[in-house]
Amino acid sequence: MNVVAKILLAGSAVALSSMAVASENDPAMLKLASTSGCLTCHSIESGKPGPKGMAPIGPAWQDVAKQYRGKPGAQDFLTRVVLEGSSPYSSHWKGKVSGLSMPPNAVAIKETDARLLVSWILSLGE
């Protein structure tokens, strides 16, 4: 194999591994989500049942990505919902999840971290 081919191969291996880190298995994002308490109510992958076989408490983040990706303002909107919570009188996921609303998370997570998590969530399942 010539040198150019080797360099090209090495380059694509690096590209592939950084893609893997940008997705579902990103260790920094998983840690942030877990220390902020998000994973008590959310799973990453869709299709996972909630406690006692009920609908999951909150929507799987892959489903959130499917619902909001590419919509203008999604990043800002979802960051606000994460920090301030949602209203049980106008559930965004009514009938699809067993939780009626999300409590405000501003006590558990800083705005910059919430923003980081939301942009990661929006990239899931790409």
Ligand code: HEC
């Ligand atoms: C106590 C349970 C609970 C915790 C903890 C929780 N969530 Fe939620 N989350 C929910 C529920 C329930 C919904 C669906 C709300 C609705 O239908 O309006 C939701 C919805 C969402 C949505 C979609 C919002 C929308 O308007 O469609 C995002 C994004 C989200 N959560 C992210 C997070 C992040 C990030 C954290 C951690 C900082 C977190 N959640 C912690 C229960 C929770």
